Amino acid sequence: MRFLAGLFVAVFCTAACAPRLMAVGEPVFDPRLEVVAASTTAVMADGATLPLLVFQAQEPRAVVVALHGFNDYSNSFSDPGPGPWLAAQGISVYAIDQRGFGRAPGQGLWAGDTRMAEDAASAVKLVRSRYPDLPVYLLGTSMGGAVAMRTMTLPDPPEVDGLILSAPAVWGWRSMNDFYKVVLWASARVVPSYKVTGRGLQIMPSDNVEMLRALGRDPLVIKATRIDTIYGLVDLMDSAYAAAAHLDVPVLLLYGAKDEIVPAPPVGEALAAMRRAGTDVDVACYPDGYHMLLRDLQREIVWQDIAAWIGSTQTALPSGLDDIEPCGLHPDAW
Known part of the structure; x- marks a missing residue:
């Protein structure tokens, strides 16, 4: 009780404070790609340099700009990710560190x-x-999917030939119970730099245990997350959900029935919003798929669907897994 009273006083005293955002500069440059010693970076308008991993097809028929998930980075598209495989199918991949x-x-x-x-x-x-003569797609997984959706609602959105959304993170504030909302809102203002981990949650993000162990050893994968960063992620997920009703490019939505990170109801609601808006959306539901679909043990089935969908006018995916019922994405399932 004393803790709650203290928290109330702290929140009251800091109510005007906001969670910390990274300091960024004003736009002063024209964005550009730079290649130095075979290393490619994207220099943004404020001068920030964002590393890229490029998987170059010998004779590309399409190009994908790929956005990683939360606490991850561009290496998620390296083996056992889809970058090398897609490049072998004639699809160049530019994966960016956000x-x-x-x-x-x-x-x-x-x-x-x-x-x-x-x-x-x-x-x-x-x-x-x-690549002015090739189709360009924006692919995002989890948080990257949310960023991709938010990107298309900018005042000056980029010209893309389609969005590929793998388990997009769309369960923001509206999907959170009131207790968690209050705790996160207060914590982001009182102890914004406090870090939390997912230890003890007993959540399985993938059945690819070897890959998960490699992530645990990778120093560039964030293991403990600031509270204010989580707060920002929830804001992003809300923005992505709102964007679902305003997507005017073809969408390939990928979701696994065993996803324990992004629950089915908000994904299904976002899908319903796309369909109501008349978005051309194809859906694949993988009964044995986890959250990290692109790196699961059954990942090549997902890759094949992506490669077939890119640049194609056909509606049937190679997997044939277009029945959304097993994934609980149909409104009647909630």
Whole structure:
């Protein structure tokens, strides 16, 4: 009781405070791609340098700009991720380290959903200028999917030929119970730099145990997350959900029935919003899929669907897994 009373006083005294955002500069440059010693970076309008991993097809038929998930970075598209495989199918992949993650500036801090979306838009525009005659797609997994959706609601969205959303993070404030809302809101103002981990939650993000162990050893994968960064992520997820009704490009939505990170109801609601808005959306539901679909043990089935969907007018995916009922994405399932 004393703790709650103290928390109330602290919140009352700091109510005007806001969670910390990463310091970023004003736009002063034209964004550009730089290649130095075979290392590619995207230089943003404020001068921030965002590392890229490029998986170059010998004779590309399409290009994908790829956005990683929360606390991860561009290496998530390396083996056992889809980058090398897609390149072998004629699809070049440009995977970016988003601000606050990997080798990008401000690791562990939150840049804000607008800034992250602007970075993604700049990356797409740079890639399209390099490949003016090829279709360009924006792929996002989890948090990256939310950023991709938010990107398309910018005042000047990039020109993309489609969005590929793998387990997009769309369960923001509206999907959170009141107790968690209050705790997160208060904590982000009282103890914003306090870090939390997922230890003890007994959540299985993938059935690829070897890959998960490698993530645990990777020093660039964030293991403990600031409270104000989590707060920013929830804001982003809200923005992504709102964006679902305003997507005017084709969408491939990928979801696993065993996803324990992003629950089915908000994903299903976002899908319903897309369909009501008349978005051309194809859905694949993987009964044995976990959250990290692109790196699960059954990952190549997902990759094949992505490769077939890119640049194709056909509606049937190679997996044939277009029945959304097993994933609980149908409104009647909630």
